[in-house]
Amino acid sequence: MIRDITIGQYMPGNSFLHKMDARSKIVLTFAFILAIFFCKNFWSLGLMVLLSAVLVPVSRVPVRSVLRSLRPLIFILLFTAVLNLFYTKSGNVLWSWRFLTLTDKGLYTAVFMAVRILALVAVSTLLTFTTTPTDLTDGIERLLSPLKAVKVPVHSLAMMMTLALRFIPTLIEEIDRIMSAQKARGADLETGGFVRRAKALLPILIPLFVSSFRRAYDLAFAMECRCYRGGEGRTRMRQMRFTVRDGAACGVFALVIAGVAVLNFFFKPLI
Amino acid sequence: MAVLEVQGLTHLYGAKTARETAAVQDVDLRIEPGELLGVIGHTGSGKSTLIQHFNALLTPTRGQVLLDGADVNRDKQSRREARFRVGLCFQYPEYQLFEETVYKDISFGPANMQLPKDEIDRRVRTAAAFVGLDESLLEKSPFDLSGGEKRRAAIAGVMAMEPEILVLDEPTAGLDPRGRERILDMILRYRRETGSTVVLVSHSMEDIARVATRALVMNRSRAVMQGTVGEVFARGEELLQMGLDVPASTRIFLELRQRGVPVQTDVYTAAQGVDAFLRLLGKEARA
Numbered sequence: 001m002i003r004d005i006t007i008g009q010y011m012p013g014n015s016f017l018h019k020m021d022a023r024s025k026i027v028l029t030f031a032f033i034l035a036i037f038f039c040k041n042f043w044s045l046g047l048m049v050l051l052s053a054v055l056v057p058v059s060r061v062p063v064r065s066v067l068r069s070l071r072p073l074i075f076i077l078l079f080t081a082v083l084n085l086f087y088t089k090s091g092n093v094l095w096s097w098r099f100l101t102l103t104d105k106g107l108y109t110a111v112f113m114a115v116r117i118l119a120l121v122a123v124s125t126l127l128t129f130t131t132t133p134t135d136l137t138d139g140i141e142r143l144l145s146p147l148k149a150v151k152v153p154v155h156s157l158a159m160m161m162t163l164a165l166r167f168i169p170t171l172i173e174e175i176d177r178i179m180s181a182q183k184a185r186g187a188d189l190e191t192g193g194f195v196r197r198a199k200a201l202l203p204i205l206i207p208l209f210v211s212s213f214r215r216a217y218d219l220a221f222a223m224e225c226r227c228y229r230g231g232e233g234r235t236r237m238r239q240m241r242f243t244v245r246d247g248a249a250c251g252v253f254a255l256v257i258a259g260v261a262v263l264n265f266f267f268k269p270l271i
Numbered sequence: 272m273a274v275l276e277v278q279g280l281t282h283l284y285g286a287k288t289a290r291e292t293a294a295v296q297d298v299d300l301r302i303e304p305g306e307l308l309g310v311i312g313h314t315g316s317g318k319s320t321l322i323q324h325f326n327a328l329l330t331p332t333r334g335q336v337l338l339d340g341a342d343v344n345r346d347k348q349s350r351r352e353a354r355f356r357v358g359l360c361f362q363y364p365e366y367q368l369f370e371e372t373v374y375k376d377i378s379f380g381p382a383n384m385q386l387p388k389d390e391i392d393r394r395v396r397t398a399a400a401f402v403g404l405d406e407s408l409l410e411k412s413p414f415d416l417s418g419g420e421k422r423r424a425a426i427a428g429v430m431a432m433e434p435e436i437l438v439l440d441e442p443t444a445g446l447d448p449r450g451r452e453r454i455l456d457m458i459l460r461y462r463r464e465t466g467s468t469v470v471l472v473s474h475s476m477e478d479i480a481r482v483a484t485r486a487l488v489m490n491r492s493r494a495v496m497q498g499t500v501g502e503v504f505a506r507g508e509e510l511l512q513m514g515l516d517v518p519a520s521t522r523i524f525l526e527l528r529q530r531g532v533p534v535q536t537d538v539y540t541a542a543q544g545v546d547a548f549l550r551l552l553g554k555e556a557r558a
Contacts (some may be wrong), residue, residue: 180328183369184359185428186351186383203379206369210414 022139155231309483364425425535
């Protein structure tokens, strides 16, 4: 279960999306998310879904992997769909039973919301599938760098993010190891009430915290040994470049967003 | 009768996915009561995966593990029982310490066995004595101990369960020569005084040569050799081909034989080396 976390699941590749500048990918992903919230009817939403459907083969990420990343959403999707189904009271009643009423508008809204969430998550996972965590945080750092003017420690924040991402797999491995070691000493993690189970976690959490602190200390020491002293005057091994490719991608996005505006204008809004 | 028997054990990681890899493949093994079995192999050869089946921490993909002839994976109860009958001490066990005092940490295992209080107390003190931890250290925080002391305290935590089979995964890893000696002596004394069966996983041939009675060699997830330590080291050339080390004395005799000197190569300790040399010299003097 703990292994299913998909944060930072980069898939090595050489596609158009892989080669794009991380900054433009981040900006365009946000643009996509905003645009999809501005969609007012199935026509404009359809255009956005079409765009995400095109992006998947362009990224050359296996469709199965994208679908797998959507799987954890099932619960949220069902939950919002059910709420939308029964809480929308306007429109023509299709079916009703006691306090439950189902209207055609409710049905449309439920489908609309579900499609919107799916497209949104699919595109954001494409960002993490095609961008290494390092590039991602680098990109965020560069995008936020104007905030340095108001004394926001952008570089430190980005570094913290990089380190946090880097240590997720390490910590998962560590938890696995400690759990096995305590189970070998007869620790029972599965039975008992809430209090007993919470108590049973102590033999795992304490060694985990101890080793995390040790690791953090070692890392800080190693960084200082390499004369790390923050972002001031630091150059990069890999420069980020905004290329023709990024220009083209931005152009396509601009067209799609224009399309959304036009479709919103010409067809009657659903919600 | 074997106290622990492994039959056709295969363990696959990520079964039925594209990343399916076999960590252990078709391993058969019998562990006789009272023996000290050394398990040798590279990192990633499947040693650690294999031993985690002994106390039912891992469930085999195929095959079974029998403890006194009964499958350890019968049910929840038998799995739990296996945890206590087969004491497994992981690599770098010092990272599992968590209690406020060393005493409480060592008693974690016995307390999980739901033993009476005075029995727990006896076991904690006996185990601490085995690993050479002074009584005065028992009331200290485990985090205030030195590296070697932490390691020994953690091993005591497994010994205190008084398992029939004690399994130690690389107990000497990362220790200086004196620390290694200390741990090995401690294992030998523990086995002599309690008569329990011990399984020692190591990639140090010198360690295995020194203490083990029988050895199992793992290579690329398979058990490739099994036999007495002499039998295994007599096949030193094969071990070297697998990229494994052999004890220094074995290496000398292998080299001698390659240069045409008629010697046996089942030599694995310095004392045996001396004997073999004397025999050789005596033969030559007579000739």
